[in-house]
């Protein structure tokens with residue numbers, strides 16, 4: 639059962655963004671996507687979509703590494719040249735910021751990839767043949 643997927647409402651950009659921002663089911667936008675920190679629920683509690691079919695893999699981690707890595711390296715270089723802090727400031731500040739930003743970015747990144755898979759019917763949400 640795919641819930642509201644057959645209505646076309648699930649494919650609207652607004653529904654997609656709401657599902658990603660709130661980490662909700664890509665089909666109905668109401669059911670919670672995660673149980674725990676990053677574990678995807680096997681089935682949507684509202685529409686019954688089999689969420690376990692997703693195949694996000696390492697995609698969210700790769701996005702987080704590329705985006706946050708570029709951001710924090712740039713920030714660290716800027717702070718170094720702008721303020722010239724002692725080395726211990728870098729050793730204390732950056733790991734804490736990176737840890738929080740990474741954990742905070744992983745859920746929306748995983749929700750985005752699952753929603754994209756669902757929207758484009760790829761990964762486990764495909765209409766039969768799995769991706770090559």
Ligand SMILES: [Zn+2]
Pocket residue numbers: 641663664665666667668669682683684685686687
């Ligand atoms: Zn749902």
